[in-house]
Amino acid sequence: MxxxxxxxxxxxxxxxxxxxxxxxxxxxxxxxxxxxxxxxxxxxxxxxxxxxxxxxxxxxxxxxxxxxxxxxxxxxxxxxxxxxxxxxxxxxxxxxxxxxxxxxxxxxxxxxxxxxxxTVDDTYQSIDKQEVAEAKPLNKDDTPITVSPEFARNKVQKSMSVVPNTQFYDLGKLQVQRVGEDIVFVAPVEFTGLWKYFRGKETAGYFMISATDINAQPKFYDSKMKYTNSSYFNHNIERTIYAEFPNYIQSGEPQIEVDDDGKPWYVQTLYKPIGVTNKPDMKDMKVAVVDPVTSKTVAYDMNKAPDFIDSPLSSEMATDENNYFGKYVHGWLNSLFGKKDVKIPNDSGTESSVTPVFDENGDMYYFTDMASPKENIDSALGYTLINARTGELTYYNSKKNSGIMDSKGAKEIVNKEFPEKKWEGSMPILYNIDGNPTWVVNVLDPNGLFKKYAYIKAADSDFVVFGDTARETLESYRLALAQDPSNVEATGESALEEITGEVDRAIVTTQKAGQVIQFLLKGDKTVYTINAGKAPLSLFLQQGDKVKLKANIRDNGTGIVDTIEIEGLTE
Structure with missing residues (x-):
């Protein structure tokens, strides 16, 4: 008050x-x-x-x-x-x-x-930012979120019957976070209206569901909360935070994060405006942490927030940061006229136009790809990663990988594939698959139910592989890459092993991608595959040939050959 x-x-x-x-x-x-x-x-x-x-x-x-x-x-x-x-x-x-x-x-x-x-220029200058000359698409193993929020929400909604007095509640905002070693979605149950608030007085708890396992089922945790987003009067979370920090502006809707003991806390990003405006000062941001049982509220500098909080920076604030960074690189007038170096964030993200991902160290980032302000151009200029704990923005431009499609283009490819079923693409993320920039997209039906994965080569809109599981689709895509005659160069950053041996069996097949040679080595059960476009002389491979090769060995018993030397033919 x-x-x-x-x-x-x-x-x-x-x-x-x-x-x-x-x-x-x-x-x-x-x-x-x-x-x-x-x-x-x-x-x-x-x-x-x-x-x-x-x-x-x-x-x-x-x-x-x-x-x-x-x-x-x-x-x-x-x-x-x-x-x-x-x-x-x-x-x-x-x-x-x-x-x-x-x-x-x-x-x-x-x-x-x-x-x-x-003042927009001052806000742009206040962003902690850096630019990297070469865009390195995310590593699929380091950023393992594979379940779209729409699908996760749909599964949790179907489990609402386990909540006591379920007629009082609806599902709140989904928030992705790391709990222990698992990446999960967390969502509180919220009151459905004023009357239900008067009757219930406190909410029942929250749901948790894996963000990496498409087959996982949600689990409900009984943890009563008196101060929530859907509570009224002085029990409302935004009002609770405002009472303590009326001179700060709140960004977005408060979200819950769960500590190591399973206790939920409401988290909200706060910022001070610049000068006599309401424009955000990105150097003066805090995170308010509220105990939903006692209403005790503490504000921290974002990088000093408790360890269990993965995203002191809200997705709404990350979206604003992208907008200021992309549009006002040379000031307000340039954003309207000329538009030199202007980049427009795509709105394909899962949370306020951004998509949360985790790196190999377990740190959370917000991913957004950037497109040209010119209409009818669907190539990506690059992408940003915003550290969810510090707000630091890193822009990776794609000049070296010019011509790759943006996330909108990737979603449109999926949408056009199943027009009669009205399946649509969701949560496109740019990954590095064996040195190839690749859009990985969830395919959902109109009810938000997961149907397939789509792997789309970012530099070739016709190169698309669909599959029912993440592992199956990934391996099929990798095999298709190896069989693609246009892929005549090395797989770049993929891990290659040097192998020598004697050919035990070999076959040549003709596929859509061209002629493909598959063979076994004596004493080795790995099935090796190489495209004739990479090594034309491999078409003459036969039993007894001694070979020296470099291959990317998969854990499913296959090997994608990058280079091969055949004794007597290539030596």
Whole structure:
């Protein structure tokens, strides 16, 4: 309540000053004072209730607009009340006051708006950022999220019957995080309305479901919460945070994260605005952590948040950061005219246009690919990774891998594949598969149920492999890469093993990708595959040939050959 009262009082400064001047100048001072006081009380009550509902942060633009609006209404009411008892010659001061308020409003509000426009460059400069000249697509083993939030939500919704008094609740916002060694989605149950809040008083707990196993089932955890997003009045989480930090702006909807003991906490990103605007200062951000049982609220610098919190930076703030970084690289005017170096974030993400991923160290990042502002161009300029604990943005440009499609193009390929079933692509992420930039996309039906995986070669829209499981699709895609005659170069960053041996059996088959040679070595059960486009002389491979090769050995008993030397043929 302290924050609400403070904000409301600050919104009345202009009215109090002008009312005081009018009282001093009015010959009927006693009547004017009483009228001004009653109007103040009336407007103060309305202002307090309004602020209790909208939770107006204490910032310069907000206070300017609030003061102008309240002063205008207050002086107009005061003029209307006192003019009945005052002769015309005494009314000039009221008219002057009204004119002054209107003039200040005409000057101040546009000024704040204009300052906001020219402050976007300050916000851009406040971003902790770096650019890497070469885009290195994410490693599939380091970023293992393979379940789309839509599919996970659908599965959890079907399990809501296990919640006590399930008629009171609905599923809240899904949040991905690492719990122990597992990557999971966590979602609280929330009240469905005011009446259910009065009846239930506290929510029942939260669900957890794997974000890496498509066959996993959700599990409900009984952990009652009194202070939640869907609670009303002083039990609402945003209101709880506002009461402690009214001079900070909240970014997005508070989300829950679970500590090592299974206790849920509500987490919210806060930021201070720059100067006399509401534009975010990316260097002055904090994270508020709320105990949903006691309402105890503590704010931390983001990089000093408790270890169990994977994303002190909200997905909404990450989206804003991408927008400022991409659009205002050379200022506001350039974002409208010329658009030099402007990059537009795609909105293909799973959370507020970004997609959370984890690196090999278990740190969470927000992934977003960047496209050209020019219409009808679906090639990616690069992508950003934003550290969810520090807010640091790294931009990987794709100049070396120019011509790769963006996430929108990848989703459209999937959408066009199953028009009669209305299946659509979801959660596209750019991975590095054996040195090839590859879009990995979930295929969902209209009800959000998972149907297939799609692996799409980012540099070739016709190179698409579908499969029912992540492992099956990955291996099929790798095999297709090896059989593709256009893939005549080495697999780059894939791990190659040097192998020597004697051919035991060999066959040549003709496939869509061209002629493919598969063979076995004596004493080795690995099935080796090489495309004739990479090694034409391998077409003449036969039993007894001694070979020396480099291959990427899979854990499914297959090997994709990159180079081969055949004694007597290539030596």
């Amino acid at each position: 302290t924050g609400i009262l403070t904000t409301t009082i600050l919104a009345f400064i202009m009215y109090i000053v002008l009312a005081g001047i009018l009282i001093a100048k009015n010959s009927h001072r006693k009547g004017t004072f009483k009228a001004a006081l009653l109007i103040f009380i009336f407007l103060f009550i309305i202002g307090s209730v309004s602020n209790y509902i909208i939770l107006l942060p204490i910032t310069v633009p907000n206070m300017v607009i609030a003061n102008t609006g309240i002063a205008l209404v207050g002086i107009f009411l005061l003029y209307g009340v006192t003019s009945v008892k005052t002769k015309k010659k005494k009314i000039g001061s009221y008219e002057a006051a009204l004119g002054l308020v209107i003039l200040l409003g005409v000057i101040a509000i546009p000024t704040v708006f204009v300052l906001g426009i020219f």
